[in-house]
Amino acid sequence: MEKAVLFAINNIGGLYNFRKELVQACVREKVKVYISSPLKEGVWKSFFEDIGCKLIDTSIDTRGTNPLKDILLSFKYFYIIKKIKPDVVLTYTVKPNIYAGLICRMLKIRQLANITGLGDAVEAKGILSNFVVFLYRLALSNNEVVFFQNSSNLKFCVNNRIAKGRTHLLPGSGVNLSYFKYELYPISDVLKFGTVGRITKQKGADELLKAVKTLKSKYFNKIEFHILGFCDSEFADEVSLMDKTGMLKFHGSSTDIRPFVKDIHCLIHPSYHEGMSNVCLECSAMGRPVITTNVPGCKETVEEAHTGFLINPGDVNSLVAAVEKFINLTNDERVNMGVAARKKMEKEFDRQIVVEAYMKEINAND
Numbered sequence: 001m002e003k004a005v006l007f008a009i010n011n012i013g014g015l016y017n018f019r020k021e022l023v024q025a026c027v028r029e030k031v032k033v034y035i036s037s038p039l040k041e042g043v044w045k046s047f048f049e050d051i052g053c054k055l056i057d058t059s060i061d062t063r064g065t066n067p068l069k070d071i072l073l074s075f076k077y078f079y080i081i082k083k084i085k086p087d088v089v090l091t092y093t094v095k096p097n098i099y100a101g102l103i104c105r106m107l108k109i110r111q112l113a114n115i116t117g118l119g120d121a122v123e124a125k126g127i128l129s130n131f132v133v134f135l136y137r138l139a140l141s142n143n144e145v146v147f148f149q150n151s152s153n154l155k156f157c158v159n160n161r162i163a164k165g166r167t168h169l170l171p172g173s174g175v176n177l178s179y180f181k182y183e184l185y186p187i188s189d190v191l192k193f194g195t196v197g198r199i200t201k202q203k204g205a206d207e208l209l210k211a212v213k214t215l216k217s218k219y220f221n222k223i224e225f226h227i228l229g230f231c232d233s234e235f236a237d238e239v240s241l242m243d244k245t246g247m248l249k250f251h252g253s254s255t256d257i258r259p260f261v262k263d264i265h266c267l268i269h270p271s272y273h274e275g276m277s278n279v280c281l282e283c284s285a286m287g288r289p290v291i292t293t294n295v296p297g298c299k300e301t302v303e304e305a306h307t308g309f310l311i312n313p314g315d316v317n318s319l320v321a322a323v324e325k326f327i328n329l330t331n332d333e334r335v336n337m338g339v340a341a342r343k344k345m346e347k348e349f350d351r352q353i354v355v356e357a358y359m360k361e362i363n364a365n366d
Helices: 012-028 042-050 067-084 094-107 127-140 151-159 205-222 233-244 258-263 278-285 316-327 331-348 351-362
Strands: 004-008 032-037 054-057 088-092 110-115 145-148 166-169 191-196 223-228 266-269 290-293 308-311
Touching: 004 012, 004 067, 012 032, 012 042, 012 351, 032 067, 042 054, 067 094, 088 094, 088 351, 094 110, 094 127, 110 127, 110 151, 110 351, 145 151, 145 351, 151 166, 191 258, 191 278, 191 316, 205 223, 205 233, 205 316, 223 258, 266 278, 266 316, 278 290, 278 331, 290 316, 308 316
Parallel strands: 004 032, 004 088, 032 054, 088 110, 110 145, 145 166, 191 223, 191 266, 266 290, 290 308
Antiparallel strands: none
16 A cells, blocks of 8 residues: 655745755655645745645744644644544644644654754743743654754753654755755855845844944945845835845845855854754855854854854854954865865765655654
8 A cells, every 4th residue: 555644844944945856856756745844935826736746735933922823733733633544643833833743643643853943932931932832742752753954952852752753853844955065165355254044133234234234334345245045024114125235135035045144154153943954054164154153053163263163142242253264264265165065064964864764754654
C-alpha cells in the first residue's frame, strides 16, 4: 500500500525554500505527499502540484493569539488528518507543531515535529509562555522523536518535559550547496554590508539602523549598507528616509537573494533569536563572512574571527565594533573568511543531512 505523508506548515514559500528537497525525496520514493498550508503564493503552489503533491488551503493566523481562531485551526487539522489518514505528519513552527500535534495524538497518527524556534511567546516568558509550553507538552510528549535546530531549544524542551522520547539535533534546515554556490569575492574600493530578511525589532532592526548612522558618519564613502527584505511598518519611515539621504540602500523584497549576496562583502544579521538562521547559512555557503548575534540559532553558523564575528544581542556598540573589525581586515583576510565559511557549510550544514534524517524516520516502520 502506498505510504502517505502530510506536511502541516504555515508558509508554502518556506517549504519551497528550505524543504523542497525533502518533498522531492518523498516523491522519488513513491510516497504520496499532501501539503496543508495557506496557499497565497501561487508560484510555489504550481511547483508542488507539478511534482504530484496534493495541496490543501489552510489559513493560519501565524502570530495571532485569538483562541477561537486556534480552535478553528484544530478542527481543520482534525478534518484533514481524519480524511487523509497519513502514515506520518510532518510539522514545523509553533502552531502546526501544537495543533496538528494534538490531533495526531488524538487519532494515534505518527508526528515528526520540528522545533524551528520556540517562538516569541515562549521567549517572552510570563503567562502566555507557560500556556504555550503546556500546549506543547500535551501535543508532543508522546512523540517517538522530535527534531531540533539548535541545542538550546532541545535542552529547553527536555527540561520542560515537552520532548520525552528521542531527540534529534539537525543542522537547522541545512543549505542547498548546489543552489547557493560559492561566489568569488567582489573586488571594490567600497565595502558593502548587506542585511537580508524581515526588518523587525526581533531581528535587531533598532541596533542595525543606529549602527548604520554611527558608521556612515565615521567612514562615509568607504562603506555602504544594503537591505533586502520586507520592512516592518514600525521601521518603514526611518528606512525610507535613510534610503533617500544615502545612508543605506533599501532594495525591497526578492524571491532570489543570490544576486544581492554575490555583490556584498559581509552579511549583518543582528537577530535576537532563531531556530537556525537560514540567511546566515546561505550567505556563508556563497562565501560571505557573517556578523551575527551570539544567540542560539545564530552562533552555531559562525566561528569567531574565522568565518565572521559574533556580537551581543541588542547591543549597538558591539555591532559597531564588529563592523570596524571587519573594515580593518585586509582584503585577503576577508576572502579567507568567506572561503572558511563555505567549507564550514560543506562540512556541517549540507541540506542532504536533513533529508536523510527525515527519510530514515518516515521509513522507520516499513
